[in-house]
Amino acid sequence: MAEDFILEMKGITKEFPGVRALDNVDFKVRRGEIHCLVGENGSGKSTLMKILSGFYPHGEYEGTIIFDGQERHFRNIHDSENAGIVTIFQELALIPELTVYENIFLGHEIKKGRFIDWNETIAKSKEILHTLRPDLDPSRKVKDLGVGLQQIVEVAKALSKNVKLLILDEPTSALNEDDSENLLRIIKELKKRGITSILISHKLKEVIEVADTITVLRDGKMVARLEDRSQFTESNIVRYMVGREIEDIYPKRKKRKFGEKIFEVRNWKAYDPRLNRYIVKEANFYVRKGEIVGIAGLMGAGRTELALSLFGNPLGYIVEGEIYFNGELVKFKSPSEAIKSGFAYLSEDRKALGLILNFDVKTNITLAGLKQLKNGLFVNENEEIVVAERFKESLRIKTPTVEQKVMNLSGGNQQKVAVAKWLFVKPKLLILDEPTRGIDVGAKYEIYTLMNRLVEEEGMSIIMISSELPEILGMSDRIYVMAGGRIVGELNREEATQERIMHMAVDY
Known part of the structure; x- marks a missing residue:
């Protein structure tokens, strides 16, 4: 039949x-x-x-x-x-x-x-x-x-x-x-x-x-x-x-000692006037040089809101508390001030907030650091192409040319362009908000490998927000758990399990 x-x-x-x-x-x-x-x-x-x-x-x-x-x-x-x-x-x-x-x-x-x-x-x-x-x-x-x-x-x-x-x-x-x-x-x-x-x-x-x-x-x-x-x-x-074996989804990390605290948040609060409530409440945490710190929690826990309130507060929350960056008390009045200080944020929504889809690859990569490419009032277009080609090769961005519009790339390659944009400004601290959402396992492995290289070889510090617990466990040196706008727990890599994280996330 x-x-x-x-x-x-x-x-x-x-x-x-x-x-x-x-x-x-x-x-x-x-x-x-x-x-x-x-x-x-x-x-x-x-x-x-x-x-x-x-x-x-x-x-x-x-x-x-x-x-x-x-x-x-x-x-x-x-x-x-x-x-x-x-x-x-x-x-x-x-x-x-x-x-x-x-x-x-x-x-x-x-x-x-x-x-x-x-x-x-x-x-x-x-x-x-x-x-x-x-x-x-x-x-x-x-x-x-x-x-x-x-x-x-x-x-x-x-x-x-x-x-x-x-x-x-x-x-x-x-x-x-x-x-x-x-x-x-x-x-x-x-x-x-x-x-x-x-x-x-x-x-x-x-x-x-x-x-x-x-x-x-x-x-x-x-x-x-x-x-x-x-x-x-x-x-x-x-x-x-x-077309090949990937034995470990999460590439192995070298054991190493971390440097001094590069970023510390004390008694941080964020109030959203539109919702008429606090979305972040009394947050205290720190990040050391060369460390990947994971932030876990259920949807609505306040993870993205925390990141945005710290990164120059683009949504206009009413904020309280202190931020110490490189040992100094700082107050970022805008994302541009945060970027100048060496702080970068990769949005969870790459299409709406991370990229300009109608622009080409080279423009998106260099957008956050155009001042580096200026000769007087004008951008050095030849140097812009050189920079974009360098990231295209190093991040293995699949595109026939750096003048291809970003909207024509796959989701994984769009994500690599978004990452390249922030790497070009050479941040000391990078927040990655859902860095592998909607991309395949091969592209994920490349993002994870890049994260390890940035912290191990270039001394960058990374805060990674993720809804995927295996990703949090596989990539983080330490983990903070958020629930109801609060940081409700901290776990070392060795003691963290999915069960412990979920227990903290629901029993706050």
């Missing part, structure tokens, strides 16, 4: 200026399965799904798409959604000021004559949400929901469109552990209801947990299709993804 494939993509090839993103890819998905698509950043995963969703219309690629038994020529996303293919992208497409029910039916409103039938819209929204999250009130505004609930609203939107194939692109990258588990449970429930899912994820533990089939892409080609669960191991998947 022939296998029942809901989707067959045959000989898919897609080229951009200077690069072949997909090279004769065959991709098949069985009806009713959870099919995981994995690969390094730049391997072609998102491009393949954008072709399937109609984002890249028929005629802009070579190859054939057969969906639900018919050859398809999708001209746009509307065409693919009409066929039953719905994509939930990593950047959620919700309107914060609208209610849950307005977002669920946005673009395909339920009408009575010429007018929207709001009673039916609310009733249908409740019906859909009952199967996903019964306690979610559809009249709440999206802006008042956490990221986990917003993801559920996105799934509800898909169900309202009579979805047959649901594509989820890195759906848990911004979620905490509980919200991630809840979303994976929902994906399994949808499978029981006959809905096919394609899951793109860099979190291999999640992939192994839910996948029926795993397809691996590398450099625009399909290199493996894994269907036997005995093949579903992290080491096996990584080997296919990167």
